[in-house]
Amino acid sequence: MIASPSFAQVAAVAVGATTGAWLRWLAGLWLNSKWAGFPLGTLLVNCAGGLMIGGLLMWFERTPNELLRLLLVTGLLGGLTTFSSYSGESLILLQRGHWALALGHTAAHVLGSLACAAVGYNVVKALLPS
Template sequence: MTPLLQVALGGALGASGRYLTGLWAARLLGKDFPWGTLIVNVAGSFAMGVIVVVLLHLTDNRYAPLLMTGVLGGFTTFSAFSLDAVTLYERGAVAVAAGYVLASVVLSIGALFAGLLFARSIVT
């Protein structure tokens, strides 16, 4: 199976899992807090850690596109962000890791606000 097909298949599985997790969390825990998003982000980050170690231990990265980019990318992009931050930290680039985390959060939230303002200026 080609890497692109792996990513596409994994993405469909991950996105479906995210959707179902969101429904489950809203029904079980309520809609007053984004429980579904929190659950998929934490679970996806945990899964990313497990998968990285297992694939490195097996020295077989042929399933990385399916599992890491596809399934976890569809389930949550936060897992990739978490892996990048921890990789920088483990390489000893603590300040760079902190800057990456801060920049990612601040710029992403800022970009969302910018997108809202832009779209609202066009629609209204």
């Protein structure tokens, strides 16, 4: 049975996620039109999220704080970028010596996300009137 989360846990995730999503949106507004249509803002937040989750994984390994982890990792980085979660998971697999699994995990996320984006695009395109 799954325990019910406390109000503090729910609030930490909600505040972090709201802030992360807001920051991602602002980065897109600021940078996505600057470089010939390349989504530079998205790349920036994805790289920043990967960098931050690496640092936070180490930080929380040394100084565990579940509520702060929920705020920063699950909430903020989850809202900022979907890359951060899988980057952290892949890093843990690598640190444990599971090289093939880490490579497969990474490839599945990148190729899976790209494939899903293409499928979603084409399904909606097919459903919309010409």
